[in-house]
Amino acid sequence: MNLSHEDVQEILRILDETTYDELTLETDRFTLNLKRKGGGWTQETKLGGKRKEEGGSVASINNTKALDEPTPTEDGLLDIRAPMVGTFYRSPKPGSDPYVAIDSEVKKDSVIGIIEVMKLMNSIPAGVSGEVVEILAEDAEFVEKGQLLMRVRPSP
Amino acid sequence: MKNINRLLIANRGEIAVRIIRTCKQLGIETVLIASEADLDALPARLADEVVNIGPPPSQKSYLDIDAVIQAARQSEVDAIHPGYGFLSENADFANACEQDNIVFIGPTIAQLHAIGDKLQARENAVTASLPVIPGGSVSEIDAAASLAQEIGYPVLIKAVSGGGGKGMKVVTNPDDLLQAITLAQAEAENAFNDDRVYLECFVESGRHIEVQILGDGDNIIHLGTRDCSIQRRYQKLVEEAPAPLLSDELRDAIEQAAVNFGKHLAYRGAGTVEFLVDVTRGSFYFLEMNARIQVEHPVTETITGLDLIAQQIRLAEGKPLGLNQDDVSFHGHAIECRLNAEDCSNDFLPCPGTVTQAIFPAGSGIRIDTHIESNSNVPPFYDSLLGKLIVWGNDRQEAIKHMQSAIARCHIEGVATNILLQRAILNESAFVEGGVDTGFLPSHLAAGDWDLEAKNG
Numbered sequence: 001m002n003l004s005h006e007d008v009q010e011i012l013r014i015l016d017e018t019t020y021d022e023l024t025l026e027t028d029r030f031t032l033n034l035k036r037k038g039g040g041w042t043q044e045t046k047l048g049g050k051r052k053e054e055g056g057s058v059a060s061i062n063n064t065k066a067l068d069e070p071t072p073t074e075d076g077l078l079d080i081r082a083p084m085v086g087t088f089y090r091s092p093k094p095g096s097d098p099y100v101a102i103d104s105e106v107k108k109d110s111v112i113g114i115i116e117v118m119k120l121m122n123s124i125p126a127g128v129s130g131e132v133v134e135i136l137a138e139d140a141e142f143v144e145k146g147q148l149l150m151r152v153r154p155s156p
Numbered sequence: 157m158k159n160i161n162r163l164l165i166a167n168r169g170e171i172a173v174r175i176i177r178t179c180k181q182l183g184i185e186t187v188l189i190a191s192e193a194d195l196d197a198l199p200a201r202l203a204d205e206v207v208n209i210g211p212p213p214s215q216k217s218y219l220d221i222d223a224v225i226q227a228a229r230q231s232e233v234d235a236i237h238p239g240y241g242f243l244s245e246n247a248d249f250a251n252a253c254e255q256d257n258i259v260f261i262g263p264t265i266a267q268l269h270a271i272g273d274k275l276q277a278r279e280n281a282v283t284a285s286l287p288v289i290p291g292g293s294v295s296e297i298d299a300a301a302s303l304a305q306e307i308g309y310p311v312l313i314k315a316v317s318g319g320g321g322k323g324m325k326v327v328t329n330p331d332d333l334l335q336a337i338t339l340a341q342a343e344a345e346n347a348f349n350d351d352r353v354y355l356e357c358f359v360e361s362g363r364h365i366e367v368q369i370l371g372d373g374d375n376i377i378h379l380g381t382r383d384c385s386i387q388r389r390y391q392k393l394v395e396e397a398p399a400p401l402l403s404d405e406l407r408d409a410i411e412q413a414a415v416n417f418g419k420h421l422a423y424r425g426a427g428t429v430e431f432l433v434d435v436t437r438g439s440f441y442f443l444e445m446n447a448r449i450q451v452e453h454p455v456t457e458t459i460t461g462l463d464l465i466a467q468q469i470r471l472a473e474g475k476p477l478g479l480n481q482d483d484v485s486f487h488g489h490a491i492e493c494r495l496n497a498e499d500c501s502n503d504f505l506p507c508p509g510t511v512t513q514a515i516f517p518a519g520s521g522i523r524i525d526t527h528i529e530s531n532s533n534v535p536p537f538y539d540s541l542l543g544k545l546i547v548w549g550n551d552r553q554e555a556i557k558h559m560q561s562a563i564a565r566c567h568i569e570g571v572a573t574n575i576l577l578q579r580a581i582l583n584e585s586a587f588v589e590g591g592v593d594t595g596f597l598p599s600h601l602a603a604g605d606w607d608l609e610a611k612n613g
Contacts, residue, residue, distance in 0.1 A: 118506035
């Protein structure tokens with residue numbers, strides 16, 4: 001919206017002297033809706049027009065709970081998938097050793113990496129036990145929820 | 157120093173919108189850097205020009221010093237306003253600006269160093285005769301006993317290389333001191349391979365009180381206190397100005413301490429000196445100083461009528477402070493509630509996504525600082541702040557009433573928000589009475605006192 005806070009206050013002062021309960025202004029540059037509600041005014045402005053096509057909305061994530069119990073795929077390997085969208089890190093801090101590497105033994109609660117979402121660091125448990133045989137997500141890669149991070153050969 | 161006619165904003169979100177607003181009033185042209193995730197956001201639509209600074213992750217965009225300097229060079233700006241967070245207190249960045257003859261809107265490089273390192277900041281505070289949390293290292297038990305006696309019980313024993321509560325013991329009774337130190341040393345040895353422990357005054361009930369200062373390197377003034385005690389994991393949720401329920405003596409002493417610290421540093425710019433007020437002992441201690449504009453600056457602006465961004469720009473231009481302490485007057489009371497995209501019923505998990513509808517309260521005495529409109533996108537790469545709701549009242553009770561009514565008219569759809577939590581805080585009797593300590597929010601959350609589950613999904 002290209003209207004300033006002062007513009008809105010000015011419009012409200014004018015509206016206050018009327019009996020109108022709602023005003024919508026629509027121009028090429030902005031849409032403003034003002035409503036009288038419960039003893040006061042509300043304002044709503046809209047982002048419209050030139051939104052980028054590919055900007056795309058990011059699905060909202062609502063839980064960090066582990067995905068369903070994994071079942072082995074055809075080649076007998078177990079998948080470790082990202083439980084949330086965010087930036088995947090393989091080590092606790094830049095320059096330090098990764099949590100796991102190829103051939104590492106992991107247990108269900110072993111931390112295999114971190115996913116950073118909105119500045120919050122979430123440690124990612126393996127969720128399965130066995131030996132890491134493939135690492136598919138790179139350090140500092142942006143991952144989608146459910147994206148395959150690693151594959152594990154289950155312990156006998 | 158030079159006049160600033162064209163300014164690069166090295167930030168995003170609500171603070172980018174806030175800086176653009178003041179620049180428009182001052183007739184300064186704005187160039188905004190925006191990551192690929194922010195190219196279509198509100199700040200990018202408000203700025204005169206936009207530079208694509210890189211991919212969404214902060215390290216590759218807003219934190220990339222070379223890229224930001226390159227953007228400033230290309231767009232031929234006079235100055236860079238770093239906002240808060242990101243590069244705002246980064247001495248290397250300020251240095252890179254200086255190398256390129258670009259004004260960094262903030263304090264001097266030496267001041268960034270003096271404040272940025274916590275130990276150095278504490279030493280500076282001691283030199284400036286500010287009270288710091290009393291304490292000292294412990295090696296001999298006799299010395300420890302007399303130190304504890306001097307500080308006064310309860311005392312806290314901490315591991316020197318500590319963290320996460322390991323090696324930490326509260327001692328209330330002098331008879332327990334020896335055993336507690338031995339235990340703490342053992343725990344510290346075990347956890348950190350370093351058995352050195354440290355003894356300090358234990359603040360059972362502390363309030364987070366800070367003082368806004370302005371300085372031109374010579375003249376230093378304060379703009380009063382803010383109370384930011386409503387916190388969860390060091391994240392502030394509600395802030396107010398002035399800090400309520402402080403005795404005049406304590407308030408004066410805290411404000412004066414902040415000014416003294418600024419004078420000691422010959423501070424230039426806007427800064428905030430943070431203190432911990434020990435409610436039980438009635439004393440206060442220096443915590444740290446922030447050398448940037450702060451998220452909660454609007455409450456100070458609201459009660460002083462000053463524009464802190466405009467002040468920052470003026471001071472960075474090398475102009476003297478345009479006002480003396482006597483010119484600063486305080487009117488009424490202001491409260492700010494931070495609106496975050498987070499799910500309070502699910503361990504405060506951040507909730508990126510699309511805000512399908514954003515309805516904010518409007519009217520006199522209400523200010524909204526936000527970059528969110530209906531249809532705005534909240535990218536997963538940055539913090540979860542959606543905006544700030546600021547209200548003014550003749551006194552604190554009136555301000556609370558206005559805030560309760562304003563927040564009831566606030567309606568955000570598409571992402572989870574902390575609006576229900578804010579409403580619960582505003583209705584809690586201890587908050588309404590005023591002067592709660594930093595334990596207020598965590599203890600209510602732990603007790604599950606509030607229903608934070610959003611109805612109908």
